[in-house]
Structure formats: structure tokens, C-alpha cells
Amino acid sequence: MLLLTSVVWLLALCTVSLGIGCPSIVSRSKWGGWPPKNRVPLRTPVRYVILHHTARNRCFTLASCSRLVRRIQNYHMDKRGWSDIGYNFLIGEDGRVYKGRGWSTRGAHAKNWNRKSLGISFIGNFSRIVPSAAALNAARRLIQCAVSRGFLSRSYTLKGHRNVNPTSCPGDSLYRVISQWPRFKA
Numbered sequence: 649m650l651l652l653t654s655v656v657w658l659l660a661l662c663t664v665s666l667g668i669g670c671p672s673i674v675s676r677s678k679w680g681g682w683p684p685k686n687r688v689p690l691r692t693p694v695r696y697v698i699l700h701h702t703a704r705n706r707c708f709t710l711a712s713c714s715r716l717v718r719r720i721q722n723y724h725m726d727k728r729g730w731s732d733i734g735y736n737f738l739i740g741e742d743g744r745v746y747k748g749r750g751w752s753t754r755g756a757h758a759k760n761w762n763r764k765s766l767g768i769s770f771i772g773n774f775s776r777i778v779p780s781a782a783a784l785n786a787a788r789r790l791i792q793c794a795v796s797r798g799f800l801s802r803s804y805t806l807k808g809h810r811n812v813n814p815t816s817c818p819g820d821s822l823y824r825v826i827s828q829w830p831r832f833k834a
């Protein structure tokens with residue numbers, strides 16, 4: 649019993665020190681979001697993760713990423729007429745995860761795929777450059793977190809937006825990176 653307890657403690661310690669598990673997520677109130685006008689539940693666990701880029705400015709701090717997330721939400725709600733920011737989550741090059749619609753609300757990010765996927769978007773244009781290591785790590789941890797928390801099937805498939813809709817998203821450089829990730833399938 650003592651041995652078992654020690655092993656459990658050791659595992660817990662390793663988990664904390666290696667940073668395995670769910671990343672902390674910047675709440676909507678923290679980044680200054682509007683509440684959604686409406687929400688449709690997402691039936692989880694979903695089978696797909698679809699990765700995007702926002703195709704515009706990059707950001708490296710909580711303040712500047714929050715400003716860009718607010719700008720994207722305004723664009724999606726005012727110009728596109730959507731009920732909320734389209735993505736489930738966004739990733740800044742500060743290595744933070746920003747909550748969009750979250751785990752259990754259907755997104756508006758990939759036509760015909762929203763009801764069966766989580767949409768995660770890297771903030772920036774990654775056609776010619778790759779996101780920071782901090783951003784890439786945050787995305788991978790978020791995907792693992794989705795599996796461990798039961799929002800994403802264990803046998804999930806990872807895709808880029810271009811694999812499901814006619815778009816260059818998530819940019820050539822980022823696409824090359826994610827196509828090497830576990831469970832990717834074009």
C-alpha cells in the first residue's frame with residue numbers, strides 16, 4: 649500500500665514537473681469577449697480536430713493576443729453575422745490557449761465539419777513561417793487534454809482546414825508541421 653501510494657505520488661510529481669495534462673485556458677472574461685448570442689451544443693466526444701490559422705497578425709503577449717481575439721470575435725459577429733467567435737479555441741505565440749466557443753459548443757470554422765470537430769486556430773499567418781514552439785506545444789497539449797477529458801475520441805483524426813474545405817488555411821508552413829503530428833490524416 650505504501651509502495652502504491654509512493655508510485656502515485658511520483659507519477660503526480662512527474663506530471664506536474666513535465667507539464668503534462670491540460671494547459672491553462674484564458675477565459676473569455678479575461679480576454680474581454682462578448683457573450684455568445686446563441687449556442688448549439690456540440691455532441692462529444694467528437695472524432696476530428698481541425699487546425700486553422702487566423703491569417704492575420706501574430707501576437708506574443710496576453711495583452712496583444714487578447715486584443716486580436718477580441719478583433720476576430722468582432723469580425724465574426726459583426727461582419728459574418730455569427731453568434732460568436734467561430735473557433736472552439738485559439739492559440740497565441742505567447743503559448744497561451746484562448747477560449748472561443750469551448751469544448752461543448754458547436755463551432756463555425758469548417759463548413760460541413762462543425763458538428764463533428766473541434767476547431768483550433770493559431771493566431772497569425774503561417775503561410776511562410778511556423779508558429780513559436782510555445783504555440784505548437786500548447787496546441788498539442790490542448791489536443792491531449794481534449795482526449796483525456798473525453799471531448800475528443802481516443803481514435804481521433806487530426807486535419808488541416810484545407811483538407812476539408814477549399815482554402816489555403818492553416819498556411820503552407822504550419823500545414824507541413826501538423827502533417828507530421830500524431831493521428832494526422834489528409
Ligand SMILES: [Zn+2]
Pocket residue numbers: 699700701757809815817818
Ligand atoms: Zn481555417
